[in-house]
Amino acid sequence: MVDKTMTADDVAGRLRSGMTLGIGGWGSRRKPMALVRAVLRSRVTDLTVVSYGGPDVGMLCAAGRVRRLVAPFATLDSVPLEPHFRAAREAGTIAMTELDEAMFMWGLHAAANRLPFMPVRAGLGSDVMRVNPELRTVRSPYDDGEEFVAAPALRLDAALVHLNRADRLGNGQYLGPDPYFDDLFCEAADEAYLSCERLVETGGLAEGAAPQTLLVGRHSVSGVVEAPGGAHFTSCAPDHARDEPFQRMYATTPWAEFAGRFLSGPDEHAYSRAVRAWHEGQR
Secondary structure: OOEEEEHHHHHHHHHHOOEEEEEEEEEEOOOOHHHHHHHHHHOOOOOEEOEEEEEEHHHHHHOOOEEEEEEEEEEEOOOOOHHHHHHHHHOOEEEEEEEOOHHHHHHHHHHHHOOOEEEEEEOOOOHHHHHHOOOOEEOOOOOOOEEEEEEEOEEEEEEEEEEEEEEOOOEOOOOOOOOOOOOHHHHHHEEEOOOOOOOEEEHOOOOOHHHHHOOOHHHHHOOOEEOOOOOOOOOEOOOOOOHHHHHHHHHHHHHHHHHHHHOOOOOOOHHHHHHHHHHHHHO
């Protein structure tokens, strides 16, 4: 069995400009933000980002690292529209492929199963077809003859996800209320990198939890990073809630000011120190 542990900067060092990068989580929930911050410290750019978008999308867009975004939305949950994504979209600095949430999910399913597309009902009769003229429909070969959207496979060069627990082999476990399709991101990718709140021995996985929480298997993971608080400022239930005061500050602070204060340090420890200092200044 191979020990796959590495650092967040090791992960960023394996990425290349021009890649299609999938990022797990959902909105402002369990995003692999420590890995995203490592990408921001690197020189990787010209990315096609595939994500149920949150601050991962906003930060990468604001930093000029995104060429195209493939997403059904970009939200901070308690802040309905991710502001830095909105600024990039309005300025026309990124290309956008906007899909229905179900089409997006089935695109990941298709890629995970190495299929070119999956037939779905979602999107028929909607503007999704109008704004994505490259989408095609298919007709059932059976007696029903029903027409479906052919949701294209969302094949990824690499994927980044964050879970509550993992072992050194690449098995990952979520302990919160939702898997957020992180398993599909990993299986749809040529390489997948998993950060976690805490590394445990393999026997400690699923301890006191349902077996289905063992979401990600080692067969689909290339590297594991122990990153306590690595989803900050998004939530990672039950380990920590979303840092709402910090998120509100992020959403209302000019990007250059935010990045200069919180993202200019050499590593994740510098980010954590800057966050603690900010909170102390709010008391």
